[in-house]
Amino acid sequence: MADKRKRRRPDPDSDSDSDTRPFKHLLKPDTTILSSLTTLAASTAASSSKTLTLSDLRLSAACREVSDLPPSAVQSAIESLAVSLARSILSGQGFSFTVPSRSSANQLYVPELDRIVLKDKTSIRPYSSVSTVRKTTITTRILHLIHQLCLKNIHVTKRDLFYTDVKLFQDQTQSDAVLDDVSCILGCTRSSLNVVAAEKGVVVGRLIFSDNGDMIDCTKMGMGGKAIPPNIDRVGDMKSDALFILLVEKDAAYMRLAEDRFYNRFPCIIVTAKGQPDVATRLFLRKMKMELKLPVLALVDSDPYGLKILSVYGCGSKNMSYDSANLTTPDIKWLGIRPSDLDKYKIPEQCRLPMTEQDIKTGKDLLEEDFVKKNPGWVEELNLMVKSKQKAEIQALSSFGFQYLSEVYLPLKLQQRDWL
Amino acid sequence: MADKRKRRRPDPDSDSDSDTRPFKHLLKPDTTILSSLTTLAASTAASSSKTLTLSDLRLSAACREVSDLPPSAVQSAIESLAVSLARSILSGQGFSFTVPSRSSANQLYVPELDRIVLKDKTSIRPYSSVSTVRKTTITTRILHLIHQLCLKNIHVTKRDLFYTDVKLFQDQTQSDAVLDDVSCILGCTRSSLNVVAAEKGVVVGRLIFSDNGDMIDCTKMGMGGKAIPPNIDRVGDMKSDALFILLVEKDAAYMRLAEDRFYNRFPCIIVTAKGQPDVATRLFLRKMKMELKLPVLALVDSDPYGLKILSVYGCGSKNMSYDSANLTTPDIKWLGIRPSDLDKYKIPEQCRLPMTEQDIKTGKDLLEEDFVKKNPGWVEELNLMVKSKQKAEIQALSSFGFQYLSEVYLPLKLQQRDWL
Known part of the structure; x- marks a missing residue:
């Protein structure tokens, strides 16, 4: 890129390696980002050891x-x-x-x-x-x-x-x-x-585990990834050198990250249930979190359903509350896309969608939920969403080029430790 | 089982190895079934070499x-x-x-x-x-x-x-x-x-292939199986010692066969799109058929949608007809569950479902389709379905025990070469 005459005019869709993509210039070398992630992983592992149970709270009788x-x-x-x-x-x-x-x-x-x-x-x-x-x-x-x-x-x-x-x-x-x-x-x-339950989740990245006796290396699962097994009791021997787990709401974003082998640049495990979380994926995520003691960062759409999905992974669905201890993954961080990202990352107006009446109602209902209330950052973001009446999908980032998600947005988020 | 006093009363749900399950006594040794399958595989490979194209028919201009x-x-x-x-x-x-x-x-x-x-x-x-x-x-x-x-x-x-x-x-x-x-x-x-397209299919069994450069051995994919990659152009190097491909409509049947490692008893590749066929699974099935020259046997529900799914794999969907040569797998055999199986295998009355008006209409519409008409066996089965106004899911076989599908029904079907 030394030869300036070769520089093309700014073209958000060119997907080239030039520095014209928004915020690309803010990115520091990967080693800087990695050392910050190492700190996160270490602190998560330290705090994971003191997981509370019902009996710690003397609630086991009630x-x-x-x-x-x-x-x-x-x-x-x-x-x-x-x-x-x-x-x-x-x-x-x-x-x-x-x-x-x-x-x-x-x-x-x-x-x-x-x-x-x-x-x-x-x-x-x-x-x-x-x-x-x-x-x-x-x-x-x-x-x-x-x-x-x-x-x-x-x-x-x-x-x-x-x-x-x-x-x-x-x-x-x-x-x-x-x-x-x-x-x-x-x-x-x-x-x-x-x-x-029927499984629909997939996993790819820095994870080795056994499925029904077969050893699976998820760095060698191509772009398709490994289908998450329906029976968690036959899953074991989890090993990983990852620094975090990246929980992705949607298939398309998962595919982008798998094809770009994002996990090789930033050691991580990428997992998705392709939409609404199924029991098998929830069990698998929890098992990873518990055995590997890694931080979980979530990449979801900036709409009430994105947050709702995050909450199902995080604190369970109401109709299986008796099983919440085994199905939920504590301490999931909301990485993006957050309502405040829309302006921060200058998501073009035409890539934002107006919220429907139902969306706004769902958003307001979420504001009443305990699991949202206990996280002031989430309340702030959700208030902003309901006020702006705008939502956006993860794919909206494609307006800056197809690989903006894996090459700029996520690395920058990780560098800035920008999760809630 | 020599000690007759130990024999329990006939219990269709006992799922035991006793010979009380219907038609179990008809099963011959696996070697007999395998030699019949070997003949099928050989004849398929021989006939596969002369695939017709548009230009063979002198239709390439039109x-x-x-x-x-x-x-x-x-x-x-x-x-x-x-x-x-x-x-x-x-x-x-x-x-x-x-x-x-x-x-x-x-x-x-x-x-x-x-x-x-x-x-x-x-x-x-x-x-x-x-x-x-x-x-x-x-x-x-x-x-x-x-x-x-x-x-x-x-x-x-x-x-x-x-x-x-x-x-x-x-x-x-x-x-x-x-x-x-x-x-x-x-x-x-x-x-x-x-x-x-977003992929949702999975594959398990006697297949080795490369996905984006990684070699995948589908006999070592546990129960979850390998997620079918979205990009067929990065799939290659297919190798297999299977005698046939078993195309399964539904997840639950797939899971039964994967857990029982059916592919080890009868060397096969088991593939499912978990319902409606997606483009990635259709491309993958076609590639397997073309490269490995194996017969494809389909296990679908006994209802009009089962046959419709079979037809999408077999001769394409109307809105992608321009791409039919690359998306379709010729010569798929309808193994089961066929309308005639309902009586033949004595599926209990309460496990059969009445067809709705819409089901019957869909069934009648299918009778008008060219791809059904050219197969007299299919016409006969479909006529029986529409006349009896009864449908049944693959899972209906569970009424004879959870493993009836993998231990009796499928082996017997293969032994009797009972496909159309």
Whole structure:
């Protein structure tokens, strides 16, 4: 670039290596950025060791969470339950299940844990009542099926489970709901029951792990990446020399970073659920965070759904709150695209989208949520979004060239430690 | 199983190895099934060598198809086009594009090829007309952007492309439509333009291939499998000792087969797009078929959409008919679940679903399609479906035990060479 005559006129789309792209000139050498990331990784690892639990807060009596159990433990739990039920029948006490309530009235956000958990309300599900006899039968049948799955140690989907007895279950929502009840009754996660969700996430970058006994090196997964396995209990032996985990909302941004092998310039693990987080990706992210003790930086759209997705990863969805400890990844940082980035990075007006009435309502609702309120920086950003009534997708950065995301925006964000 | 007292009462859900599962007793040793599959593979390889093309049919003048071109060739094609446009302007002929028509009136089903292709109708898109000036400008801009992509040899999504000039494109449907026009103008596939679709397919089994320079062994991809790369031009070096490719409609069935490592018992490659086929999976399947010359057996739901999905893989979707030669996989066999299987395999009544009015209409419409009509076996099955007004998902087989699909149904299908 010494020969100035070769310089072309500024062209935001030229995607060339000239310095005309906005803010490119602010970038320092990669070594500077890397040393800052090393500090972040070290401090995250140090703070990760003191993870709070319900019992630390002396809430374990009043609140309920489930934990991962091996198949043999689930099997024993079901057998013990069967024995106690038989005893109850023989002693004339009858046949009934005690089921923890999963209703929203029984849910509690615990700020210290930054998670939603279940309170201690339970209900009795007796076989001898006309109103509960069906549900009691379904519960018994699901317990029987889960026992078989754990015995053979195979994994099935909720849909498979439903089809084993359509006559009894009638509708998949019925077997699904009882499956969640069974998780709560046995005190174990749904994945411990060997019932798994369809996976749609992918991972690429500086991570080596075992999937069902095969060692996977995610730096050697090309551009497609490795599909995240549906059964987290067969995932193990995680090793990494990454400095952070980059959680990406969308497929297109993931693809850009994978093709550019962003993880080689800044050692990281790139993971995406391609939109709405699925259970398998949430479990996988949590496992990475827990085992590798790396900071998690999130790249989402600048709209209420971007923040909502971040919150599902971070503190769980309401309908699986009993499992929040195992599904959520604490301390996710909001890297971008943040509402304040729109002006800061001079995103052209035509690449911003007006928020719909529904968007604005969702944004305002989020401002009332505990997990947003506890982070003043997020509140500020969300207020700005709702006030400006503008949103933008990650792809809006393509207006400065296709590789602006991987070559300027993200490196600059990392350099400036610009996350909340 | 010698001790008969140990035999439990027949229980379709017991998932045990006893012989009580329907049709299990019909299964011959795997070696018998394997030798039958070897014959199938050999005959497929022999017939694959004589693939017909448009020019074999002397239709190349009247019909139009596009082909895969390397980035350098696309770049040259754009440069030649630019030069010819400049010449036209300088000679006083003005500035206009000649664009092949992609309308359904210009589409033709060629039975010999079993594909939809474009006829030779074109339209003129002059810059000097008020009605086409915008579209001409968009076409020029897209050509400019594609030229950049090919020069740098990077891949982007349609969404990225749209965001490079929102002011001009206004709406993504406009840049998407012109992108298809540009494919037709240059005579190359959309993937040659380095514009790729989001991938969602996965592959597992007896396949080794390179993805962006990394060698991938799909027998070592655990249960999650390998995500199919979005950019087929970086996929190569395919090697396999499989006897067939098993194309699976749904995620859950894929998962069952991956966990049971079905491909080790019957050497095969298992691939799924998790529902509606995406472009990346269609390209990948075709590439496997062409390079490995293996038979493709399809496992889809027994409903009109299952057959429709099969047809998209087999002979293309109407809105990308110009690209049908590169996107379609000829000679896919319909393995199951077929309407006749419902009675043959005694699928319980409660696991069958009634077809809706819309289902029945879709089924009747399919009976009018050329690609169905040319296969009498398919017509017969579809007639049976429409007459019985019953459909069933692959998962309905779970009513005989979770592993019935991988342990009885599929092996028996293969043994009986029961495909159409």
